[in-house]
Amino acid sequence: MLTLGKVKQTLGAVALVAGAMMAQQASADTLRVCTDPDNLPFSKMDGAEKGVYVELAEKVASRMGSTVEYVWWLSYNQRKALRNTIMQDSCDAYFSLPADADYRVRGVNKTPGFLNVSYAIVAAKGQTFKSLEDLKNKRVAVLHSSPPHILLASREGFTTTSFIAQEAVFAALNKGEVDVALLWGPSAGYENMKDEQSRWQVIPVKGEGLGGAVAVAVPKSKPELQARIEKALQESGSDIQALTQKYGFPTSAPIELAFKKTATPVHTAHAASQKSGFTKVAATNKDTEWVLAQADVPDAAAGKMFFNNTCSHCHGTNGASPVSERDIRKLKTRYKENWKETALTTIRNGRPDLGMPTWKGVIKDQDILNIVAFFETIQK
Numbered sequence: 480m481l482t483l484g485k486v487k488q489t490l491g492a493v494a495l496v497a498g499a500m501m502a503q504q505a506s507a508d509t510l511r512v513c514t515d516p517d518n519l520p521f522s523k524m525d526g527a528e529k530g531v532y533v534e535l536a537e538k539v540a541s542r543m544g545s546t547v548e549y550v551w552w553l554s555y556n557q558r559k560a561l562r563n564t565i566m567q568d569s570c571d572a573y574f575s576l577p578a579d580a581d582y583r584v585r586g587v588n589k590t591p592g593f594l595n596v597s598y599a600i601v602a603a604k605g606q607t608f609k610s611l612e613d614l615k616n617k618r619v620a621v622l623h624s625s626p627p628h629i630l631l632a633s634r635e636g637f638t639t640t641s642f643i644a645q646e647a648v649f650a651a652l653n654k655g656e657v658d659v660a661l662l663w664g665p666s667a668g669y670e671n672m673k674d675e676q677s678r679w680q681v682i683p684v685k686g687e688g689l690g691g692a693v694a695v696a697v698p699k700s701k702p703e704l705q706a707r708i709e710k711a712l713q714e715s716g717s718d719i720q721a722l723t724q725k726y727g728f729p730t731s732a733p734i735e736l737a738f739k740k741t742a743t744p745v746h747t748a749h750a751a752s753q754k755s756g757f758t759k760v761a762a763t764n765k766d767t768e769w770v771l772a773q774a775d776v777p778d779a780a781a782g783k784m785f786f787n788n789t790c791s792h793c794h795g796t797n798g799a800s801p802v803s804e805r806d807i808r809k810l811k812t813r814y815k816e817n818w819k820e821t822a823l824t825t826i827r828n829g830r831p832d833l834g835m836p837t838w839k840g841v842i843k844d845q846d847i848l849n850i851v852a853f854f855e856t857i858q859k
């Protein structure tokens with residue numbers, strides 16, 4: 480999960496203050512749960528659908544004879560979310576973290592994994608997939624910079640088209656512009672169920688960096704509480720199954736994609752497409768850029784022309800605005816190694832309250848990628 484706009488960060492901070500104040504008043508039989516306020520199908524602060532984690536937290540708490548108090552914090556930057564919640568002891572249970580033993584957080588223990596989540600193949604019903612070979616000679620849609628994008632782009636024989644939003648992938652599938660997609664399974668399954676009348680099959684995959692179990696994190700200082708949570712989780716097996724069905728998670732047996740390692744994977748935060756769970760992306764920006772260049776060939780010259788036609792009345796010709804926060808040449812200075820993701824997210828989502836329009840669905844994803852390639856050429 481990459482660094483996103485300050486708007487979202489502010490929301491997180493406000494939510495925490497409210498949560499922490501409530502938490503102080505919490506009594507002993509209250510389970511303080513930290514989770515994301517806006518991450519369906521996993522969790523959601525308001526609305527009719529609460530998500531798998533929130534509904535599960537309720538079940539777990541009730542099995543423990545407790546009630547739930549929520550501390551909401553956006554998790555697109557997971558390390559930051561952890562630092563501001565469970566690592567400060569403002570919650571008893573953080574839903575959720577990779578169960579993987581390599582994923583360690585100071586001061587925090589984890590329960591055993593309670594649910595497997597992974598990427599998934601989205602394809603027309605009736606097609607069968609047994610291995611990676613079955614994706615060859617197909618046009619495969621992926622989300623920009625996602626692990627499947629990076630992994631497929633670095634191998635021979637695959638044709639990928641990258642998108643910035645999952646909705647755009649489903650639109651391309653519906654129009655027959657791509658044959659299959661490799662998307663984050665829970666999100667794809669949920670959208671398939673909600674918006675696509677379950678017309679696609681969503682088949683989970685296995686392989687390095689493509690998925691794994693998630694666990695509940697508990698402060699190290701509370702081993703007894705952890706034991707109670709673990710017991711309640713164990714007793715909640717059938718609830719977990721029912722919840723994953725309710726939210727459309729793919730449940731069939733996973734297909735082994737047996738990717739070879741291309742780079743030492745690291746755990747990093749990932750973009751909005753990928754808010755929960757965990758993602759491994761190429762270890763360095765250098766690898767990522769090489770891979771992206773192979774996959775998309777973003778066209779900086781086309782991006783420059785597009786920018787000067789569409790964006791320059793607010794940002795100046797070639798992005799050289801005299802207004803500092805509109806000066807596109809300062810992105811790298813401002814956001815360091817996260818500048819590209821920040822640019823992508825800002826263009827896509829806009830900052831409506833600050834005068835930057837939302838471009839998602841207004842201009843093509845490829846144009847956004849071209850624009851960012853142009854931005855690369857003008858950084859100071």
Ligand code: HEC
Nearest residue numbers: 789790793804805810813822825826830833834835836850
């Ligand atoms: C109506 C005016 C307007 C238009 C048109 C516009 N922007 Fe913006 N944009 C803004 C403003 C204002 C900000 C600064 C928001 C802030 O204060 O954070 C901004 C911020 C940005 C940023 C983040 C800059 C930073 O350093 O944080 C990027 C990237 C960006 N715009 C790209 C684009 C692109 C690409 C287009 C065209 C597709 C575009 N903008 C069109 C007004 C506009």
